[in-house]
């Protein structure tokens with residue numbers, strides 16, 4: 325099993341229950357919506373997952389393309405958003421074939437930790453090509469090296485307490501300890517980056533980056549970077 329097939333399952337490990345999943349995606353969509361540069365912006369959310377609140381982002385832009393590598397997740401997205409003319413769903417190959425310099429904002433949120441540094445560099449090169457010269461690359465949820473699991477657990481408990489699923493979050497944390505997630509984490513690993521390291525990688529990929537004051541989503545121990553092509 326790899327990370328894409330892990331995410332292709334209907335599973336209860338990442339989201340402790342339906343409420344967690346919905347609050348999670350609503351929080352992310354609200355944060356992404358706030359970054360949309362204008363109502364006529366063309367936006368791509370790459371590795372969007374189940375994206376149950378993505379219509380909120382589509383409302384604020386001209387067109388939203390959801391890109392997802394996991395086939396079952398992609399099929400569910402197509403079904404969910406079939407009636408929304410402002411939204412389309414693509415696999416990574418279709419996304420890479422989008423015309424050069426045609427996208428205003430590309431979001432890669434909570435995906436980089438599942439990629440090797442080489443895979444992330446290749447993705448950045450694709451995004452650099454797809455973005456308009458005035459565009460923005462939004463790289464979210466970058467996990468710093470220190471105590472990542474502890475901060476992830478504490479952030480989830482806090483998010484649960486704020487949104488009425490604290491005890492489900494406690495149960496979810498126990499379940500995750502015996503899940504494929506930890507096996508995969510041991511075999512495939514997760515990629516961690518310091519702020520300085522990620523700024524250097526973004527510069528090397530042809531961007532002028534800056535760290536955002538707020539990370540997209542609930543875990544403020546992780547980092548979001550906003551980058552312009554140079």
Ligand SMILES: C[S@@+](CC[C@H](N)C(=O)[O-])C[C@H]1O[C@@H](n2cnc3c(N)ncnc32)[C@H](O)[C@@H]1O
Nearest residue numbers: 327328331352371372373393394433434435438
């Ligand atoms: C933690 S989910 C993030 C979903 C959503 N962006 C969010 O923030 O909730 C990670 C996503 O990364 C995708 N993913 C993992 N490896 C990938 C790869 N090599 N290429 C593209 N997507 C990948 C998975 O399919 C999954 O949807």
